[in-house]
Amino acid sequence: MSNMFCFQCEQTAGCKGCTGTQGVCGKKEDTAILQDELTGALIGLARVADVSEPTSSTHRAMIEGLFTTVTNVNFDNNAVQRQIDAVRRERKKLTSQCSSVEYDMKELWNESEDIRSLKSLILFGLRGMAAYAFHALVLGYTDNEVNQFFYKGLRAVGDDLGMDELFPIVMETGKVNLKCMELLDKANTETYGNPIPTTVPLKIEKGPFIVISGHDLRDLYLLLEQTKGKGINIYTHGEMLPAHAYPKLKAYSHLKGNFGTAWQNQQKEFANIPAPVLFTTNCLMPVKDSYRDRIFTTEVVAYPNMVHIGEDKDFTPVIEKALELGGYKEDKIMLGINGGTQVTTGFGHGTVLSVADKVVDSIKNGDIKHIFLVGGCDGAKPGRNYYTEFVKKAPKDSIILTLACGKYRFNDLDLGSINGLPRLMDMGQCNDAYSAIRVAVALAGVFKCNVNDLPLTLVLSWYEQKAVCILLSLLSLGIKNIYIGPSLPAFISPGVLDVLVNNYSLTPVSTPEEDLKNILG
Known part of the structure; x- marks a missing residue:
């Protein structure tokens, strides 16, 4: 019998839940089990933080751990295990209590239908909010109310609560997430300027280039800095498209345009692409052989046997790959889903x-x-x-x-x-x-x-x-x-x-x- 159960995304099998050896997103059973273990360890950390004051490193472990479990972020068992270890180290800093404070996710999946539903809303809401909190955190912006709510919300997931107790926490999750989005908006605009309407071409110019996908504007900024004067053009992909509207980012002349269409088309659009792709966040899909040697990851994104750029943010391997592959020999006209040649943001x-x-x-x-x-x-x-x-x-x-x-x-x-x-x-x-x-x-x-x-x-x-x-x-x-x-x-x-x-x-x-x-x- 499969130990995998996951129904956190829209494509889940049969609109009921992914079981068996692999989820629809490509997540393997052993990875799903590790992510459940990570969630259980995070609930254990939240329980301990109720009696011991968490620190900034506790907050980071909490945010990174939750972000790791978002759909299409991390497929690498070793990376997930490192997150589990980091969470447990933080718990030990706060208390010497044994691992019994951790939570077995099977308890959640076996809850009554309505209780499981409300707890899932809280848990999945916290995972999404952690992504926003992380992007603000790397720019140096944090909010104590947001940080503290991660612990409160996870304790609610692990505690024996009824519907009348859980529903207000569901609504509070939304309220705190609004504050978190406000924090990220402030972080992005104070760092990179207020977005201005910008037309973005879908054409890829000839010569070496790098495609950067995801949401993290700081990673794009660092990549733009490291590629200045190297004859390499940068193209956004997916949710990175709005970066073109921020004055500090659009000031880089080698930030040229947008590559491809939506994230779910990447397995076709990245096939044999003569350039590397850097994933800063989701949505990463299982990597095909036709572009396996061109994928790089950073932060909490990871995939087995891919080159991962660590906290030093040295993108030299990505840059070298771009120069090695050389890009297209002639300008390539790419089209939007409806045949358009440009988009605005x-x-x-x-x-x-x-x-x-x-x-x-x-x-x-x-x-x-x-x-x-x-x-x-x-x-x-x-x-x-x-x-x-x-x-x-x-x-x-x-x-x-x-x-x-x-x-x-x-x-x-x-x-x-x-x-x-x-x-x-x-x-x-x-x-x-x-x-x-x-x-x-x-x-x-x-x-x-x-x-x-x-x-x-x-x-x-x-x-x-x-x-x-x-x-x-x-x-x-x-x-x-x-x-x-x-x-x-x-x-x-x-x-x-x-x-x-x-x-x-x-x-x-x-x-x-x-x-x-x-x-x-």
């Missing part, structure tokens, strides 16, 4: 709020009748063309805000403009849901109404745990009538779903036509 809250008067006037005079936020994670599972069709069918008097990698379904479309405002505005990475919230709250203030009374609808796609914590943040703010898809999480029980539907009018997506009809009346 950089419409963060600073930019959108700077033209808030134009947005408000356009709403008041009827030129803009509705605003849709269509964003979230992308994925390979059938049904995600819903988001492409939704955007295409949205009325021409509507604005589309987007963020995260779900935008690759439609971000190369030319939707035109309304009174000089682009109809399609990319607000950034998944953590830039904070920008969308800032804009919504500001508009509600101008119109002297509740956010739920605005002509605004959120249409979200989810895949992994960062989308979970964002959804919890939205719910914690009391935002209702959110459409979510392409399928509901396997870890949401019917009982918990009833609560979310009744209290927040959370709605599974159906068809673009039907949903637009229901939204617009």
Whole structure:
């Protein structure tokens, strides 16, 4: 019998859970077991931290450990074991208690359906929030409330609590994640400047180049510094696309454009690529032989037998590989999913709020009748063309805000403009849901109404745990009538779903036509 059970991502087998020898994401059974052991050790650390004051190194071990368990981050058993060892060392610094404080994840999987569902929401929300906390941490930004909540949340996962006790902690997870996203927004903008609207070409110029994927802006900055004057161009991939909008990063002339489309297409798009790829975070897929010698990882991302760049951040192996491979002999024109040759990004809250008067006037005079936020994670599972069709069918008097990698379904479309405002505005990475919230709250203030009374609808796609914590943040703010898809999480029980539907009018997506009809009346 398999000891593997995992249902934390959208593609989980049969919409029930991955068992057997390998998950749908490519995670092997032994890796899944180690990640459960790591989670149990983290719960043990949280229990000890309740009676002994954690230190900055305790916080880092907690954040890195949670981040390691996010989908498509770490496939390397040795790397996961090192995280387990680091967590246990931190626990021993705080207390001499034995390993009995650790938690066996089988206890969670065997809980009653509703309890398991609420605890999973907390756990997966914490994993997503840890990714954001990590990106802020490496830039020198931390928040004590955020750090302390990791311990509180994990203790709740391991404790014998009922639904009435767990549900407030679920909502608190969302509330604290909002503060964490605000912290990361501050870290990114104070370090690299406020994003500005930027057009990003999809063309790859001839000559040596490096593709950098993931979310970590600091890794990109360090790579740009180390490649100055070396004749190597840098191209973003996936969630690194919004980096082009930050003034300090876009100042590097060898940051040229964006490579490829969404993360789930990497196994095809990276095949025989004449350049190395550096993964700074998820989403890393099982590596194919056609590009195995070109993949490099850093931070908590790891894959067996890949070259890993350590804390010294010496990217020399990546640079040498780029020069060795030489890049394309001629310029290569790459296309977006819909055939476009460029995309735009950089419409963060600073930019959108700077033209808030134009947005408000356009709403008041009827030129803009509705605003849709269509964003979230992308994925390979059938049904995600819903988001492409939704955007295409949205009325021409509507604005589309987007963020995260779900935008690759439609971000190369030319939707035109309304009174000089682009109809399609990319607000950034998944953590830039904070920008969308800032804009919504500001508009509600101008119109002297509740956010739920605005002509605004959120249409979200989810895949992994960062989308979970964002959804919890939205719910914690009391935002209702959110459409979510392409399928509901396997870890949401019917009982918990009833609560979310009744209290927040959370709605599974159906068809673009039907949903637009229901939204617009």
